[in-house]
Amino acid sequence: MNPVDPARDRRGRAAPAGRARGRPATVESIVGAGRALLRQGRAVTLRAVATELGCTAPALYRYIDGAAALGELLSEDVFVEVVGELTAAGEPYGEDDPAARLVAAATAFRGWALDNRAEFRLVFGAARGGGSGAEPFAGPLGGVLTRLVRQWPPPGPEGAEPDGALAAWAQLYGIVALEVFGHVRPRLIRSGALFRAVMREVGARAGAAGDGDRLAEVSREVLARRALTGRAVPAPGG
Amino acid sequence: MNPVDPARDRRGRAAPAGRARGRPATVESIVGAGRALLRQGRAVTLRAVATELGCTAPALYRYIDGAAALGELLSEDVFVEVVGELTAAGEPYGEDDPAARLVAAATAFRGWALDNRAEFRLVFGAARGGGSGAEPFAGPLGGVLTRLVRQWPPPGPEGAEPDGALAAWAQLYGIVALEVFGHVRPRLIRSGALFRAVMREVGARAGAAGDGDRLAEVSREVLARRALTGRAVPAPGG
DNA sequence: AGTAATCGTGAAGGCCGTTCACGGAAGTTG
DNA sequence: CAACTTCCGTGAACGGCCTTCACGATTACT
Numbered sequence A, B: 001m002n003p004v005d006p007a008r009d010r011r012g013r014a015a016p017a018g019r020a021r022g023r024p025a026t027v028e029s030i031v032g033a034g035r036a037l038l039r040q041g042r043a044v045t046l047r048a049v050a051t052e053l054g055c056t057a058p059a060l061y062r063y064i065d066g067a068a069a070l071g072e073l074l075s076e077d078v079f080v081e082v083v084g085e086l087t088a089a090g091e092p093y094g095e096d097d098p099a100a101r102l103v104a105a106a107t108a109f110r111g112w113a114l115d116n117r118a119e120f121r122l123v124f125g126a127a128r129g130g131g132s133g134a135e136p137f138a139g140p141l142g143g144v145l146t147r148l149v150r151q152w153p154p155p156g157p158e159g160a161e162p163d164g165a166l167a168a169w170a171q172l173y174g175i176v177a178l179e180v181f182g183h184v185r186p187r188l189i190r191s192g193a194l195f196r197a198v199m200r201e202v203g204a205r206a207g208a209a210g211d212g213d214r215l216a217e218v219s220r221e222v223l224a225r226r227a228l229t230g231r232a233v234p235a236p237g238g
Numbered sequence C: 001a002g003t004a005a006t007c008g009t010g011a012a013g014g015c016c017g018t019t020c021a022c023g024g025a026a027g028t029t030g
Numbered sequence D: 001c002a003a004c005t006t007c008c009g010t011g012a013a014c015g016g017c018c019t020t021c022a023c024g025a026t027t028a029c030t
Helices: A023-040 A046-053 A067-090 A098-115 A117-124 A144-151 A162-181 A186-191 A193-205 A212-228 B023-040 B046-053 B067-090 B098-115 B117-124 B144-151 B162-181 B186-191 B193-205 B212-228
Strands: none
Touching (some): A023 A046, A023 A067, A046 A067, A098 A162, A117 A162, A162 A193, A193 A212, A193 B162, B023 B046, B162 B193, B186 B193
16 A cells, blocks of 8 residues: 555556556665665665665655655565575474474574664564654564564474464564664674573474574574575674 | 763863853753653654753753764663662562562563653664664663663572573563564553563573462552552553 | 656755854853 | 853754655657
């Protein structure tokens, strides 16, 4: 609803076919430019996006419903990327090994968050409503964690209560958010001690108590794979 | 360092005594006006603060080093308030009952956060550095959680490893942040199910395993006391 | 060819933070 | 008292932000 319907005109008229074909691509290019700014740590403003695209800010209003809508689009874009990375990280480990899958996804989540702090803030930071009103846009998705759990269900022991999954992700979210937001000593982040402690508990929650060594190995593997794809994260095994 | 030293002039000269007396009060009034805006959910801008005080924005620069500095002052102000509330919440329970104290403080923390979302975001939201650059100011305190643990040490079983306290607070932070930031279904927040689940684990971590009923009672008591002081929070015991 | 729709532009308004020269008020000093 | 110094708030101004608007040029359809 927030992005302009690509098949229809502002006033509800059907858009001519020849023109409509080019439009969705432009919305994509706007989001792409926004992601590029995000990646470079630059401020994501309509002007900056427009400049990146070689036009002026008002032009974006033909495709996007303002800065808040751009925030939602970016947030959605980042979210599917995260889910993709979590899924990919868990895939090497069989469905018969839920603890390994969970640890792999959690490790990937932390690695991604530390590498893409601006994106993490956008999606997992403060959402709108009751805020100080100062934020230009803020994570709009209703219940990111709810959606995350739905799309990447960390398996419990067997048919563990569904809230168990949510609680596990909540614990993981807490530790990662603290690290990304800078609320714990940097030394603690670099050492990864806090994360490893949480990892042990989450592993235990997934029914792999006492299997710490194997899960630590899984975590290392995920980090090694991330490093291969050009990403880097301070090794927690230091 | 960030606020102008009240005893000294901008250029380092000693300020006349008669004048200096009025000045610290003015810095306080600025912070007070900022907190009022925060409380009302209005945007905390220099202009708004100045208007609240009956002057113009440039006037504030005589006392405050800009918007970022105001953010730091506000953050600090809120932080000591939180520590005070946590301490007060834990006080009724004796030092021989660490689990009760921890649960009481945690319940108070959640209640405060849900009642003062803007303040929570300011202090416990994204800190500066590597951000999208859009935020006018963001929690500046180095390691809020580190400081919180230092000032409000949740006691472990006996001499549990110090990281245990940090981990417990991290778990609590995660669940509260998820709720305040709107990343879980509102129904789940209202029911308090997630928080209660976390509370059980935190209680167990503090060495009171299997004592769930008593700790739930402690939680209820804290909420009742909060309600008496004019605050309200959706009762988790619904 | 003529008409209609699309789309980018510059100008403008309103908000923000910030800097600056100015002038009035208050204090200190002779 | 008078003269001087210091403080301190102001309005103007600059740049940046989001957003709206009328306009003109380009494009597509008939």
